[in-house]
Amino acid sequence: QLQLQESGPGLVKPSETLSLTCTVSGGSIGTPNFYWGWIRQPPGKGLEWVGSIYYTGTAYYNPSLKSRVTIALDTSNNQFSLRLNSVTAADTAAYYCARQRDVTAAGYWGQGILVTVSS
Amino acid sequence: QSVLTQPPSASGTPGQSVTISCSGSSSNIGSNTVNWYRQLPGTAPKLLFYTNNQRPSGVPDRFSGSKSGTSASLAISGLQSEDEADYYCATWDDSLNGWVFGGGTKLTVL
Numbered sequence: 001q002l003q004l005q006e007s008g009p010g011l012v013k014p015s016e017t018l019s020l021t022c023t024v025s026g027g028s029i030g031t032p033n034f035y036w037g038w039i040r041q042p043p044g045k046g047l048e049w050v051g052s053i054y055y056t057g058t059a060y061y062n063p064s065l066k067s068r069v070t071i072a073l074d075t076s077n078n079q080f081s082l083r084l085n086s087v088t089a090a091d092t093a094a095y096y097c098a099r100q101r102d103v104t105a106a107g108y109w110g111q112g113i114l115v116t117v118s119s
Numbered sequence: 120q121s122v123l124t125q126p127p128s129a130s131g132t133p134g135q136s137v138t139i140s141c142s143g144s145s146s147n148i149g150s151n152t153v154n155w156y157r158q159l160p161g162t163a164p165k166l167l168f169y170t171n172n173q174r175p176s177g178v179p180d181r182f183s184g185s186k187s188g189t190s191a192s193l194a195i196s197g198l199q200s201e202d203e204a205d206y207y208c209a210t211w212d213d214s215l216n217g218w219v220f221g222g223g224t225k226l227t228v229l
Contacts, residue, residue: 037218039164046121047156047164047207049218062217096163104211104218105154105169112163 002027004097004110012091012117018084022097022110029078030055035100036080038071040093041112048093052100053080060103087117122147123208123221130227131198139224141191141208147219151211153191155184158205158223167206168193195226203228 008020022036029036037052051061053071061069070083084091094114098106124142131137143149152171156164166175168184171191183194191208208221 046223047158047209047220049220052218060217063215101169104151104209105166106156106164107166107169107175109163109165 002099002108004099004108006095006097006110006113008113008115010114010116012087012115013119014088014117015086018082018087018091018115018117020082020095020097020113020115022080022082024078024080024099027099028075029073029080030075035060035103036071036073037098037100037106038082039096039098039106040091041096042090042093043114050082050084050095052103089117091115092117121222122212122215122219123210125206125208125221125224127222128225128227130229131195132229133198133200135198136194136196137198137226138195139193139206139208139226141193141221143189143191143210145189146214147189147210147212148186148191149189150213153184153186154209155191155193156207156209158207160204164207198228200228202226 003025012018035052038050051071053059068085094112096112097110099108100106154169155167157167158164171186172184205223207223212219
């Protein structure tokens with residue numbers, strides 16, 4: 001059974017970089033034809049796509065975040081990562097990692113990690 | 120303001136049927152397939168439908184998805200208390216070049 005688990009700091013200071021890792025077990029991130037994505041949800045609000053990366057390493061980002069986001073694969077550790085630069089309070093959210101069967105259909109999700117941006 | 124429009128709330132009594140709508144435009148629903156997600160309180164979203172009406176294994180056939188033109192719908196029959204959740208539609212938007220979600224519909228089983 002495929003499982004995903006987010007990890008990283010739960011508190012980030014404004015203007016600093018948010019860094020999260022998603023560790024995948026029960027399957028390989030190199031499996032053809034799957035995307036690996038990050039989706040976030042501010043407290044009490046709806047879902048927002050942050051970005052996704054194809055198994056080949058090609059990344060796709062939310063245009064509104066593109067200048068600040070980097071998603072990368074680490075095949076040696078079966079992980080993928082998210083870096084979001086210059087964070088503000090508006091970036092406070094639960095961040096979920098997911099495996100996508102196509103660019104918008106995420107069939108497997110991590111449990112999520114709450115990241116708070118505050119000094 | 121979400122690109123896809125959903126009613127913020129819906130409700131029904133046990134055993135009833137309810138339909139949740141998702142309205143978009145030609146650049147999103149009109150030209151791409153729709154997926155639906157269900158999110159129970161405090162948990163991660165779960166894929167309910169992909170490619171408009173394809174049900175992942177484990178999703179009861181009380182749930183059905185459909186799409187017509189620039190709108191999509193999620194129908195639930197035989198409502199049960201455990202159906203209380205937030206429901207989100209999602210698709211790709213060709214103009215925004217991104218994955219977009221509806222604002223979500225909170226379903227209450229009275």
